[in-house]
Amino acid sequence: EVQLLESGGGLVQPGGSLRLSCAGSGFTFSNYAMSWVRQAPGKGLEWVSAISFRGDSTYYADSVKGRFTISRDNSRSTLSLQMNSLRAEDTAVYYCAVNWNCDYWGQGTLVTVSS
Amino acid sequence: DVVMTQSPLSLPVTLGQPASISCKSSQSLVYSDGNTYLNWFQQRPGQSPRRLIYKVSNRDSGVPDRFSGSGSGTDFTLKISRVEAEDVGVYYCMQGTHLYTFGQGTKLEIK
Numbered sequence: 001e002v003q004l005l006e007s008g009g010g011l012v013q014p015g016g017s018l019r020l021s022c023a024g025s026g027f028t029f030s031n032y033a034m035s036w037v038r039q040a041p042g043k044g045l046e047w048v049s050a051i052s053f054r055g056d057s058t059y060y061a062d063s064v065k066g067r068f069t070i071s072r073d074n075s076r077s078t079l080s081l082q083m084n085s086l087r088a089e090d091t092a093v094y095y096c097a098v099n100w101n102c103d104y105w106g107q108g109t110l111v112t113v114s115s
Numbered sequence: 116d117v118v119m120t121q122s123p124l125s126l127p128v129t130l131g132q133p134a135s136i137s138c139k140s141s142q143s144l145v146y147s148d149g150n151t152y153l154n155w156f157q158q159r160p161g162q163s164p165r166r167l168i169y170k171v172s173n174r175d176s177g178v179p180d181r182f183s184g185s186g187s188g189t190d191f192t193l194k195i196s197r198v199e200a201e202d203v204g205v206y207y208c209m210q211g212t213h214l215y216t217f218g219q220g221t222k223l224e225i226k
Contacts, residue, residue: 045164045209045217047214047216101154102154
């Protein structure tokens with residue numbers, strides 16, 4: 001059974017940084033691209049970023065480009081999202097998902113950006 | 116950027132009746148490899164999203180056959196042949212041809 005467990009969310013001040021992690025199990029992590037998708041409170045889904053299975057290709061939404069960095073450690077089956085220069089509008093539940101087209105999703109981790 | 120427009124945004128349906136959701140893209144979703152990367156997701160209240168349909172019309176494992184997807188180019192449809200109580204939630208289309216974009220979501224409720 002595919003399992004994705006996000007962690008690292010919390011309360012951070014505007015301008016601050018946070019690093020999210022996603023631990024994958026139940027599938028061969030190193031064979032799949034991975035994605036991050038977020039959902040602001042009461043709002044719809046927004047694609048954030050994706051990374052190839054080797055980690056050599058990365059993609060970002062315009063709203064986070066230059067501030068967020070996606071990475072992966074295939075030896076630990078872990079996906080990461082480094083978030084810098086956080087803004088109030090980055091407040092959301094962040095989900096990691098398997099593959100480019102989000103075959104499977106985790107439970108999400110809440111990031112709140114507020115002073 | 117590709118814009119995905121869903122309609123309706125709210126869909127009250129009687130149990131056992133069919134339901135249909137439209138998703139239109141601002142550009143053709145046919146990729147250079149010949150595939151059309153249009154997905155449908157279901158998000159039940161309080162749950163994570165779950166993919167139902169990939170590449171327009173392919174059902175994911177475990178998805179009931181009352182769900183079907185169709186369409187081509189820029190116009191796509193998700194149909195539920197007979198709505199059940201467990202189908203309540205928000206449905207999103209997502210294109211994966213020009214990076215990735217979600218539609219606004221359609222909230223399905225029981226009338």
